Amino acid sequence: MTTLKPGDTFPSDVVFQYIPWSEDSGDITSCGIPINYKASEEWANKKVVLFSVPGAFTPTCSVNHVPGYIKNLPNLREKGVDIVAVLAFNDPFVMSAWGKANKVQGNDILFLSDPDAKFSKGIGWADEASGRTGRYAVIIDHGKVSYAQIETEKGAVKKSSADAVLASL
Template identity: 75%
Template sequence: MALNPGDSFPSDITFQYIPWTEEKGKITSCGIPINYNASTEWADKKVVLFSVPGAFTPTCSVNHLPRYIETLPTLKAKGVDIVAVVAFNDAFVMSAWGKANEVKNDDILFLSDPDAQFSKRIGWADASTGRTGRYALVIDHGKVSYAQIDTQRGVVTGSGADAVLASL
């Protein structure tokens, strides 16, 4: 079932994640993955969650993620507490992608959706690849206030930072 504006964010969503630390800040350093209970962590916050088909892929690395990095101060000024990106990649790859893009201090959380479990649950996994789809959600204190998916390959519109900003 797809999430729609007005829906409650599911109560049992856990991603994997490697917290950013200065001592593990180099791309060649590895941290230890931990579970990140999004349902609990986001219950009383305004969150922008965007999903990409894969870390280090062309559209995701050139068009999708950079605009979120650029607009992070504006998103925060509009009351967003947390910005997170999710992909089917494992937590090590997601952590390296954040480091490669010089995102520090968990300014954007790089979360792993193992086997695209969350994306499949909401019906927004890519059926042909089994990967996470390209979508964006705004979750405001446990309620979805924005939900858009881009289904055309290589196109970032409704899931992009500018569309999300316009919805805030």
């Protein structure tokens, strides 16, 4: 896999991990069972916004990045977005707890795990020093990439922000 760019077909073998939200395990201290999320299959006929962060519960990610998507979720839906997903290298338990800490319920935003940053490394957008996922955003429209940008400035949330994505829809 190489860096994603507009016009590319989203890879056909992308699998993340996550813990589906449920009413009975909605409390932050509740654990669910991680399952594989076959993104390539799930997203093949949908408009998807995928944004990636270096780590759950980190300052920039928790204060500047995720809240923008939560706030703009209605605007993203108005633009025809079916799925919004955040990705980090953290395990599915941490990602699930992070979603609950942000009071995200149901499938409003999927909190997905990229174990070992496999996907991010595959597209060349993992941090070489830490091995974590990079900070980036991708719009996938029925299997085709229409937007793909990575932040090159440490701590910046510009190209991968909800506002930048909205402007590109």
